[in-house]
Amino acid sequence: MKAPAFNYARASSVQEAIDLLSRHGDRAKVLSGGQSLMPALNLRLLAPEWLIDIGPIADLRRISVENGLLTIGASTRHADLQRSPDIAAHAPLLKDAIAHVAHPAIRNRGTIGGSLAHADPASELPACMVALDATVIVQGPDGERRIPAADFFVGIYETQLLPDELLVAIEVPKRTDGARHFFREYARRSGDYAMAGLAAEAEIDGDMFASLRLSFFAVDERPILAKASRHLIGRPVTEVMLAEACGALGDELAPQDDHQATIGMRHYLARQLLIACVVSLLGRSDLGARVVA
């Protein structure tokens, strides 16, 4: 099928984009890389009156590091993230995650801002932002808002972004020495949406977690920063602790049923991800085999 008719406006600056959004409100859709929007248009699942193309806004495609603070412009493509030495150094979790996002041709168009604003619950980057404790920066007619990633995602395809606001950048805080990360997802085929996934950032102190941010995706309406991590922090992890964490995880997730996985299967897979994460980050292969989850 072909997309339904729409008007097209090219924004050459953030201000112009916001002006256009203010004028057209929810009758408009922002076109960034288009890798989620275009399929929806071509399937005639959406029929916006206006597309506002933010592609020409050069300022939005950048990666910078100042004082350890990593700033990523919203129009930065997946492929840019994948190749960036700054990303590899300051947010290696993202580099790992990008490899799981669809396929090369998609990654050459898809943008981080588009992915976050689209807020697909099975998508990798929103979960990474939550794990990284990133801040989402949006601009609207009344100026800038800075929203913690953990609060930004509200539901399926739902964020705190208002119809006249534009997601302009993401800030990722400075990474401490000794920080470690884990990324894994279970998908049917390479590049498919995950049935369940986990993006995690940790600080490790000897044989203990000093901190642990577990961001699960595809197991709820939005990425979930699991509080189950509290069972695992500050003490050497034991089988009992891990089993407790697995048990606690179930109360935090509200997965949905679909073709690939049932609700119960998603809970199960989330537990397996948690175990794999702890085993991997602590190098404790002894834990994995023993914990029945």
Next chain:
Amino acid sequence: MIAPVPITLIVNQERIEAMVPPRLNLADFLRDHLSLTGTHVGCEHGVCGACTVRVNGDIVRSCLMLAIQAENATVETIEGLSDSGEIADLQMAFHQRNALQCGFCTPAMLMAAQDLLLINSEPSRDQIREHLSGNYCRCTGYHAIVDAIESTVRARLERAE
């Protein structure tokens, strides 16, 4: 009716000026407006990979890009890559190895293969398979395609020595 919009771009080294409806995607623009029918349309929702072309040097799905978004861009299709000779060795390897049957996926498969070889001069079979994992082929079962790309890798490495 929404009025067509002017665009200017380079397609296969040729400067193109055209009027396009905003909703026209790049695949349809190439096929229906420029008669470059080597770019194939298999699903129109960005999954099958048959419409892969190069825009500003990067492979993209042309069904997931508006023609308007190609304003000032450089677009290369299978016709362009064939005429320039850039992938002549890959095409020869595909032919020799019978790495195509119906040929419908082939232009895009060649695009994806060349993309890989430009960024990785010595990919493993697994890396080849991974890089092609967004390009659907119903005929070959992929084995022959992987073989053909592998043999091109070897030939290019030998030539580089």
Next chain:
Amino acid sequence: MMPGMEGAGLSSLDRPNSYIGKVVPRPNMARLLEGRGQYVSDVALPRMVHAVFVRSPHAHARIASIDVSVAKAMPGVIAVMAGAELANVVSPWVGVLSHLKGLKSAPQHAIAVDRACWQGEAVAVVLAISRVLAEDAAEHVAVEYEPLPAVINTRTALDPATPVIHPELGDNLAFERKIDAGAVAAAFERSDKIVDVEFVFGRHTGVTLEPRSIVADWNAGDRRMTVYLGNQAPHMVQNIVAKHLDLEESQVRVLCKDVGGSFGLKVHIYADEMAVCGLSKLLRRPVKFVADRVESFNTDIHARDHICRGRIGVSHDGTINVFEIDDLTGVGPYSMYPRTSAVEANQVIILIGGPYTTPNYKGRTRVVFQNKNVMSQYRGVGHPIACSITEGLVDLAAQAIGMDPVEIRRRNLVRDDAYPCDSPTGLKFESLSHHASLDKLVAMMRYGDLRAEQTQLRKEGIYRGIGIASFIEVTNPGAAFYGVGGARISSQDGVAVRLDAAGAVICQTSVTEQGQGSESMTAQIVASAIGVSMEKVRVILGDTDNTPYGGGTWASRGTGIAGEAALQAAKVLRGNILATAAAILQGKPDDFDIIDGMIVDAHGQQRIELNELARIAYFRPDTLPPGFQPELMATRHYVPRQYPFAFTNGVQASWLEVDVITGKVKLLKHWVVEDCGTIINPQLVDEQIRGGVVQGLGAALFEHCIYDESGQLTNANMADYLVPMAAEMPDIEVGHQVSPTLETELGAKGAGEAGAAGAAACVSNAVNDALSPFGVTITEIPLTPKLILTALGRI
């Protein structure tokens, strides 16, 4: 030397410069490699309009009203039409054949009239100057539906409480067949172990990368219809279009140029394609329809979808005593026309147990109507199901008596020296090679080493499995397939060859090319038989105006049937050329040979080039002896008569790993040994095998048309319907045995479906092998993580 070619020592197909058995790159591939093919989706004609169908969102509904007024007034719209209006131009059909006894179906229209019987059936059509404008208008065709109770569940389709889809047929049973051979009850009685399981096969579909596409061009001036169609059987299409549009066959020309994948999906002609032909006649201008991917999923034929209870009885010594099956399949609301929707079930019931010696077999298959998309023949037709059931039962029997899967096969496969022989279901086997093939497979895969590796890895918590599946394949079908049932689908093929005036060879064949290599195969045979290089042979196919009459490319018949016709035609032309040479050179035909386009004498002396011979024959016949007329064109037709089918055989193996944490199956390697008789081009055969295997692997692990309880196909897009992609597929090693059919001089049998026949069976067996430490047996495909984790009791 081939039988019958003894005449001149130099002229046999296996002489040094023959192309038979050689890897020769397919001719004319640059076209496709450079994006210069011409697929139907590329065809654009003057005044062409685009058709977009409005399709029923309901599985079963009465069409109360259709209001086309808004749509008709929209920009670019030429016409909007519902089924009743089109029925004046395209007559309805009933998809039955007399040899499938008892098969019934109801009249089907090109566009539904009064009632839609599956989600996706066309109820109206919009014609506009562009596809996109037609789509815009289609959204404004207002159809009022009154939903009717839908028959969705195959298992309950025959229950008295279930509504009957076509009341005039009395019930929802489309077809039933029973077989009872040997002494089944006694065989079970003497068995030491009996395995009794239910197999479930998901519904899946062909997913050709180029969707179905058609351009129909009714030229009112010369009163002819030209149909550009990606199809495997142009003459069948010619017949059907003529018949239902009230035309003479001579008024219909069908052109099948480049086709973006077919696999049986495009051996049919679909209701919407018939509508397009009718619309062209009504509008007196070309009409184009290219299926959108979503409507492809909803309207391209589906296949498989069988539920089959299977039993096997085995003795402790490994003797398989008996097979028994009770098979049930749902095929949608209509039997497909003209090939019907009973063939898959019919193949299942006749092929069960085919590789094995036991004479005891009892089977029943029932085909029921449902309100889902129509099912019909797709690559492998019944073979994958019969093979999965047979080989699944054999493995379970082996497990029950503690015998190695290879060993139980060695003890029960029909001996290689036992041919010719018949199966319990009456299949006639001319010459098969089950044991030699199995031996070769075991060697290729290093079976013993793999078993040792498997044992070792299990200790480390890694669960790998080996699955083996022997199979037989129906190829080279004669009239028994369709002709005897009254279908005007030719089982014979024709090939015409001629020497042109410049000494090149032009060959017209009734088979088609969809990438298998029909063109290469034909050119290799013709070039070898005449004695010219392949570059000198041009093959014309896919055009009913310009090829002999014949069946086309399906059911693994192209090489075995049209290849033989090509050989015989080329031999006649060769003889005629030699006669002409003898006339020119004043000798006897037997004194000469043709080598690489040159007439040579008995001493190997080069005498005259073919272009010179052609020059004399065409432009200076005055110089030839009085009364001698060169005949530089020859036509031959061929159909097998001695055997209804040329059976082939083979065996496949899968080596895979099951992640028992995630339920994911990783395919590590796949092997095939098959026997298609004489091989014309080993590379083409290998690639047919590999492609078929991967379609079978897709069925085993991924592909599934998932309907909900209301009859909605819930995954009709390429993101949710999972096809096999490069990253998940294994390397596939192919080996061959060669048991030529003696019915033809060429000795070739088919190879197009062997890969699909056995691949899924191997994977199922390998998964069960991998999971044997857990005491788990799964007899359902696709083998999804969900299914595996459930079986393991983890979720």
